[in-house]
Amino acid sequence: MEAHAHGAAHELEIPYNVHPRPDTGLYNAKLGIWLFLASEVMLFGALFSSLILLRTAAPTWPRGWTFLNVPLATVNTFVLIASSVTVVLAWANLRLGNLKWGRLFIAGTLLCALIFLVNKGFEYHHEFEMHRYPRTSNFMATYFTMTGLHGLHVLGGVVVFLYFLFPGAKMWKTDRARYTNRIEVAGLYWHFVDLVWIFLFPTLYLL
Amino acid sequence: MAQRKQIRVGTQWMYADEAYRALKEAERVMKQEEQGGHEAGHPPQSWIRRYVFSTDHKWIGIQYGFTALCFLLFGFSLMLLMRLQLGWPGHAFSLMKVLGEGRAPGGVLLPEAYNQLGAMHGTIMVFLAIVPLAVGAFGNYVVPLQIGAPDMAFPKLNMTSYWCYFVGGVIMLASFAVPGGTANSGWTSYAPLSIIATEGQTWWLFGMVFLITSSLLGSVNFIVTIIQLRAKGLTFMRLPFFVWAQLVTSFLLLLAFPPLEAAAVLQLMDRLAHTSFFMPSGLVVSGQVLAIAGGGNPLLWQHLFWFLAHPEVYVLILPGMGIVAEVIANNTRKPLWGYRSMVGSVVFIGFMSFVVWAHHMFLTGMGTLISAFFQTTTMIISIPSVIILSALFLSLWGASIRFTTPMLFALAFLPMFGIGGLTGLPLGLATADLHLHDTMYVIGHFHYVVAPGTIFAMFAGIYYWFPKVTGRKLNDFWGKVHFWGSLIFINGVFFPMFYQGLAGVSRRLYDGGIQYAHAKAAVEATNPFMSVSALCLLAMQVPFILNFFYNVIAAMLGKRTAEPNLWHATTLEWAATTSPPLAHGNFAVLPVVQRGPYEYNTPEYTEADFLPQHVVLAEAPPTPSGGLLPATAVAQREM
Amino acid sequence: MTEQTVAVETPAAPPAVAEHVHGEGHEPGGHHTPEEIKREIRVYLYVFASLAVLTALTVWACYGLKMPVHYAIMIALAIACTKGFLVAGFFMHLLTERKLIYSILMLTVFFFAVLLWGPWHHFIDMIGHQ
Numbered sequence: 023m024e025a026h027a028h029g030a031a032h033e034l035e036i037p038y039n040v041h042p043r044p045d046t047g048l049y050n051a052k053l054g055i056w057l058f059l060a061s062e063v064m065l066f067g068a069l070f071s072s073l074i075l076l077r078t079a080a081p082t083w084p085r086g087w088t089f090l091n092v093p094l095a096t097v098n099t100f101v102l103i104a105s106s107v108t109v110v111l112a113w114a115n116l117r118l119g120n121l122k123w124g125r126l127f128i129a130g131t132l133l134c135a136l137i138f139l140v141n142k143g144f145e146y147h148h149e150f151e152m153h154r155y156p157r158t159s160n161f162m163a164t165y166f167t168m169t170g171l172h173g174l175h176v177l178g179g180v181v182v183f184l185y186f187l188f189p190g191a192k193m194w195k196t197d198r199a200r201y202t203n204r205i206e207v208a209g210l211y212w213h214f215v216d217l218v219w220i221f222l223f224p225t226l227y228l229l
Numbered sequence: 230m231a232q233r234k235q236i237r238v239g240t241q242w243m244y245a246d247e248a249y250r251a252l253k254e255a256e257r258v259m260k261q262e263e264q265g266g267h268e269a270g271h272p273p274q275s276w277i278r279r280y281v282f283s284t285d286h287k288w289i290g291i292q293y294g295f296t297a298l299c300f301l302l303f304g305f306s307l308m309l310l311m312r313l314q315l316g317w318p319g320h321a322f323s324l325m326k327v328l329g330e331g332r333a334p335g336g337v338l339l340p341e342a343y344n345q346l347g348a349m350h351g352t353i354m355v356f357l358a359i360v361p362l363a364v365g366a367f368g369n370y371v372v373p374l375q376i377g378a379p380d381m382a383f384p385k386l387n388m389t390s391y392w393c394y395f396v397g398g399v400i401m402l403a404s405f406a407v408p409g410g411t412a413n414s415g416w417t418s419y420a421p422l423s424i425i426a427t428e429g430q431t432w433w434l435f436g437m438v439f440l441i442t443s444s445l446l447g448s449v450n451f452i453v454t455i456i457q458l459r460a461k462g463l464t465f466m467r468l469p470f471f472v473w474a475q476l477v478t479s480f481l482l483l484l485a486f487p488p489l490e491a492a493a494v495l496q497l498m499d500r501l502a503h504t505s506f507f508m509p510s511g512l513v514v515s516g517q518v519l520a521i522a523g524g525g526n527p528l529l530w531q532h533l534f535w536f537l538a539h540p541e542v543y544v545l546i547l548p549g550m551g552i553v554a555e556v557i558a559n560n561t562r563k564p565l566w567g568y569r570s571m572v573g574s575v576v577f578i579g580f581m582s583f584v585v586w587a588h589h590m591f592l593t594g595m596g597t598l599i600s601a602f603f604q605t606t607t608m609i610i611s612i613p614s615v616i617i618l619s620a621l622f623l624s625l626w627g628a629s630i631r632f633t634t635p636m637l638f639a640l641a642f643l644p645m646f647g648i649g650g651l652t653g654l655p656l657g658l659a660t661a662d663l664h665l666h667d668t669m670y671v672i673g674h675f676h677y678v679v680a681p682g683t684i685f686a687m688f689a690g691i692y693y694w695f696p697k698v699t700g701r702k703l704n705d706f707w708g709k710v711h712f713w714g715s716l717i718f719i720n721g722v723f724f725p726m727f728y729q730g731l732a733g734v735s736r737r738l739y740d741g742g743i744q745y746a747h748a749k750a751a752v753e754a755t756n757p758f759m760s761v762s763a764l765c766l767l768a769m770q771v772p773f774i775l776n777f778f779y780n781v782i783a784a785m786l787g788k789r790t791a792e793p794n795l796w797h798a799t800t801l802e803w804a805a806t807t808s809p810p811l812a813h814g815n816f817a818v819l820p821v822v823q824r825g826p827y828e829y830n831t832p833e834y835t836e837a838d839f840l841p842q843h844v845v846l847a848e849a850p851p852t853p854s855g856g857l858l859p860a861t862a863v864a865q866r867e868m
Numbered sequence: 869m870t871e872q873t874v875a876v877e878t879p880a881a882p883p884a885v886a887e888h889v890h891g892e893g894h895e896p897g898g899h900h901t902p903e904e905i906k907r908e909i910r911v912y913l914y915v916f917a918s919l920a921v922l923t924a925l926t927v928w929a930c931y932g933l934k935m936p937v938h939y940a941i942m943i944a945l946a947i948a949c950t951k952g953f954l955v956a957g958f959f960m961h962l963l964t965e966r967k968l969i970y971s972i973l974m975l976t977v978f979f980f981a982v983l984l985w986g987p988w989h990h991f992i993d994m995i996g997h998q
Contacts (some may be wrong), residue, residue, distance in 0.1 A: 050453050074987075079524075157505075160506070
């Protein structure tokens with residue numbers, strides 16, 4: 023879309039914010055979020071790299087279930103996968119023009135995310151009760167750091183979805199396509215968070 | 230079909246109807262200015278929204294530029310205090326008393342304080358001065374203009390990036406006031422020293438988290454902007470080299486910074502939660518065994534740190550190369566030699582920069598296979614750098630060189646970067662590095678690349694684009710004084726370092742090395758000379774600072790004396806109005822690009838020695854002789 | 869500026885490209901017809917079921933059977949990669965995504981692999997002991 027010198031709108035109009043640029047086939051936020059996710063791959067990659075080095079170098083390393091609650095974490099895995107489904111269903115419904123179901127599925131995603139965090143809270147609490155802290159061993163240190171950073175990313179997603187569910191939903195009336203794109207972009211971030219957990223769960227709990 | 234009429238405006242030809250519309254627009258804007266208001270239906274932005282939390286890339290670029298230049302001066306001052314100590318170790322200086330009694334009792338610098346200065350000088354120069362200046366300031370201001378875009382792709386994200394940087398900078402500065410002082414384990418913060426270091430190191434880590442976040446958000450913005458917001462007709466191979474350099478730089482920031490963010494988190498865990506990611510078992514500090522779990526690996530920190538820090542040095546140099554390319558093309562009045570090779574080389578450098586990092590770790594006990602790997606990749610990465618430098622040199626061949634102030638800095642960049650690059654070769658060879666690692670030779674090498682390299686390129690950029698931003702030209706005479714003085718004294722500071730390093734003088738010694746018998750002679754012969762040069766270098770920056778502020782203030786007072794395209798340049802930023810207004814888009818009419826970025830003295834057009842990228846020529850190019858034969862004209866245009 | 873500025877039409881300008889090219893079917897989400905979207909929804913539900921099954925499988929194989937570490941690593945990695953492929957390919961619609969995104973991700977995966985390899989190789993290839 024040609025950038026018109028901005029008219030009545032307060033904001034400067036940036037081309038390709040909503041509709042894709044013909045030669046790349048992408049709108050700006052879609053490219054932006056994939057770039058951001060690429061950087062997140064490198065972030066978690068550094069942590070996985072550290073884990074590999076520390077584990078290879080260690081004379082002994084406990085199996086995950088020695089200290090950690092595998093059944094609870096398995097439930098959490100199902101919950102997070104479910105949240106990925108709900109968010110993609112939310113986006114599909116918004117594309118069908120169905121705001122009510124879209125918001126319901128976003129709420130479903132939020133609910134799953136909060137369940138995940140609460141379960142994590144139980145897990146951490148149990149470890150502290152058993153006097154197992156990050157400083158106790160490198161196993162515990164990597165467990166707390168990696169799940170902690172992942173948990174912060176889940177929390178970030180919660181904040182974003184809360185915004186889109188409530189104040190941000192006003193945009194449905196003014197710029198439906200842009201709101202739908204925002205859910206798509208937030209969904210991509212959310213799937214990535216799920217993807218990290220898909221690798222993190224077996225690495226920490228099952229190996 | 231009847232031809233659209235063209236009229237000549239200045240050195241450009243415009244379609245008459247287009248010029249008429251622009252004239253009407255100009256009349257309307259001028260009438261509004263007189264009426265002193267903003268457009269109907271467009272309430273004036275508050276001062277805070279306009280100048281503090283601006284989302285306009287031009288103002289954000291200026292914010293970055295001003296903040297970065299302040300940090301540059303501050304980092305320079307830290308270095309001067311270090312050089313006073315190195316030149317005359319143990320001497321009492323009244324100037325040193327600014328550091329307070331804790332750091333310099335009676336004006337004599339303590340070794341612990343020297344370490345603080347060293348760590349903060351490096352950190353501030355790399356993360357708070359050069360990258361924000363090269364990418365945040367020049368990148369933000371120039372790139373959207375050069376690609377014909379109304380702003381960056383994500384203006385609010387741009388604003389957030391600046392304020393993240395600002396907060397990170399405040400945290401770094403605040404660490405000076407913390408008990409125990411600032412970080413003092415080098416800008417490299419190696420474990421385990423950094424883990425047991427004073428409180429300032431924790432502040433350093435938190436500051437780094439903000440700075441890294443700022444860079445990450447900025448890099449996403451730049452890449453999306455360059456890919457998505459290019460004007461019509463601006464294909465990738467018609468981009469100015471500066472934009473290519475910024476694109477590759479942004480990819481480096483995007484993919485290389487996160488491992489350092491992860492490493493900073495791990496180091497914070499080690500320091501605050503007493504984990505042992507980087508702490509080996511059985512570590513004894515001051516006679517006491519540390520009560521930690523152990524099992525960690527200090528080398529893990531080094532790998533994660535250098536995985537970023539090597540691409541980081543390319544982040545430091547590439548925008549500078551971009552600026553030098555622009556200035557050289559403009560002041561040789563001919564296209565760059567080997568544009569395609571330069572583009573291929575800069576992309577290749579970006580890629581290779583991710584696989585060379587362990588050449589900083591040759592002395593950590595790496596085996597022969599892994600050392601050979603990194604040595605090979607390091608040698609390979611020197612090739613595209615040489616290609617770029619050679620192309621810039623070859624661009625001078627047969628050129629009509631205009632020795633303007635920006636061109637002087639750009640020309641000096643070439644041999645200075647050459648020295649920096651060549652002195653890197655023995656460092657990249659594992660065997661030679663055995664002798665040179667952690668000596669003053671390394672300091673000389675990287676300062677040559679960054680100081681008379683990048684910083685000269687930054688000066689070239691400032692002198693070149695100052696008229697675009699402010700509408701005034703910096704004073705030429707004082708610019709040349711600034712140039713010659715800086716060139717002479719900067720070599721005086723850094724060249725002897727190669728000699729010192731070869732003689733075996735180690736780096737990071739608070740007394741410069743005079744306590745060591747093998748180093749004493751080399752150090753006594755050179756350090757005072759280098760310190761005097763550093764002081765003279767400071768003196769030579771004064772004309773620049775005065776020149777800069779005088780002209781900024783004059784411009785703010787409305788005395789805009791420079792013509793819009795005073796350098797007669799071809800790239801799109803010069804097609805925008807001088808000092809384009811904030812929050813109103815950059816171009817009266819979005820340009821449509823017709824040709825490559827460096828059409829100087831092109832046979833296609835002989836009315837002037839340059840043909841801007843966006844100007845449309847009529848079917849028969851107007852020439853005094855009545856035009857070339859149509860067939861020849863077409864053939865030449867297609868060349 | 870309140871006036872609409874008109875894109876300058878010039879003889880040498882590249883041919884004007886159609887502004888809205890959605891519905892060309894190449895972009896994910898370019899399928900706008902309700903039937904196509906409903907078909908997508910069915911795919912998502914199949915993927916969900918597969919992910920659930922694979923999760924149960926990996927927990928049973930590694931934890932339920934208390935597999936030794938070497939086997940557990942291979943099995944867990946294989947299943948995790950499959951699950952990852954499903955999430956990335958279908959939920960993030962990477963299977964139908966543009967080439968530009970693909971190339972950025974391939975580049976990232978390469979550097980990710982380098983980052984995973986480097987410190988580890990250093991550790992197993994040290995001078996002297998170890």
